[in-house]
Amino acid sequence: MHPAFSVVFFTTATGAGYGLLALLGLLGGLGFIPADFRLGLVGMALALGLIVAGLLSSTGHLGRPRRAWRAFSQWRSSWLSREGVASVATFIPAVLFGIGWVAAAGLLAAAGAVVTVCTTGMIYASLKPVAQWHSRYTLPAYLIFAAMTGSVLANALLQGFELGSAEMLAWALLATLAGWVWKLATWRYNDRLEIPTNANTATGLAGGTVRSIEWPHTEENYLLKEMGFRIARKHSAKLRRITQTLAFIAPAVLLVIAFALPWPFAAIASVLAAVCQLAGMLVERWLFFAEAKHTVTLYYGR
Numbered sequence: 001m002h003p004a005f006s007v008v009f010f011t012t013a014t015g016a017g018y019g020l021l022a023l024l025g026l027l028g029g030l031g032f033i034p035a036d037f038r039l040g041l042v043g044m045a046l047a048l049g050l051i052v053a054g055l056l057s058s059t060g061h062l063g064r065p066r067r068a069w070r071a072f073s074q075w076r077s078s079w080l081s082r083e084g085v086a087s088v089a090t091f092i093p094a095v096l097f098g099i100g101w102v103a104a105a106g107l108l109a110a111a112g113a114v115v116t117v118c119t120t121g122m123i124y125a126s127l128k129p130v131a132q133w134h135s136r137y138t139l140p141a142y143l144i145f146a147a148m149t150g151s152v153l154a155n156a157l158l159q160g161f162e163l164g165s166a167e168m169l170a171w172a173l174l175a176t177l178a179g180w181v182w183k184l185a186t187w188r189y190n191d192r193l194e195i196p197t198n199a200n201t202a203t204g205l206a207g208g209t210v211r212s213i214e215w216p217h218t219e220e221n222y223l224l225k226e227m228g229f230r231i232a233r234k235h236s237a238k239l240r241r242i243t244q245t246l247a248f249i250a251p252a253v254l255l256v257i258a259f260a261l262p263w264p265f266a267a268i269a270s271v272l273a274a275v276c277q278l279a280g281m282l283v284e285r286w287l288f289f290a291e292a293k294h295t296v297t298l299y300y301g302r
Helices: 005-029 037-061 065-074 079-100 103-125 138-160 166-192 199-203 222-227 233-260 265-290 295-300
Strands: none
Touching (some): 005 037, 005 079, 005 103, 037 138, 079 103, 138 166, 233 265
């Protein structure tokens, strides 16, 4: 699949934003972090800022962005529409929590964030033509990565307000390691995946060997550009190493360093971990699209 930057940025930014929103809403609603107006305002501004930036970026991949509002009307059958409805509904309790630190609103915002991330994951997990996405790994990955990036951001935020704790650092570190393990498991599954569909099963002509004797087009068209993107194996391996280094290894090391340092050095290490991880997740999301194979490419002999 063609990895358009608008969609890559959308999934990265909204995942981190909703992860941060869910964590702050949960911790604040249950009283695990103090009811601080500045913390709530800055935290919600950061979370909602990432979400809004991601949603606005996603419209750049639409042919006619002005018609984006129509996506909300198909919530009965479309995961994309359900995502839009859930994301907007989550804004109301999130704003109330950010302004007034209303505990119930924080818990509602956390629940709404989790539901929204689930709908985003189901957009891809429900697509049967893309075997790499239509698997048991996709939906949990969206939840794990949102929890991971949200935890590292929350830790950096709390450290910045001198409210950091060993428990929050430990949670961010464990979430990062969990994300790394899940990503490795996903790559292993995809690398061993045997696509069940071929030219024979696609056409229903199972009595012989179906092959293409001539290309259906004289030049590339929209389907080939969007669904027939190919990445060289050596480039994929290199980008996987970059992903592991930036998204998982470096943040984990920086979080461990933050354990041993006093404030404000622990805060600096925590912020660097968050920035590094978000950069790595951009690469991971790019690979998520680039390594996926759509069955429509069978029509073109691929």
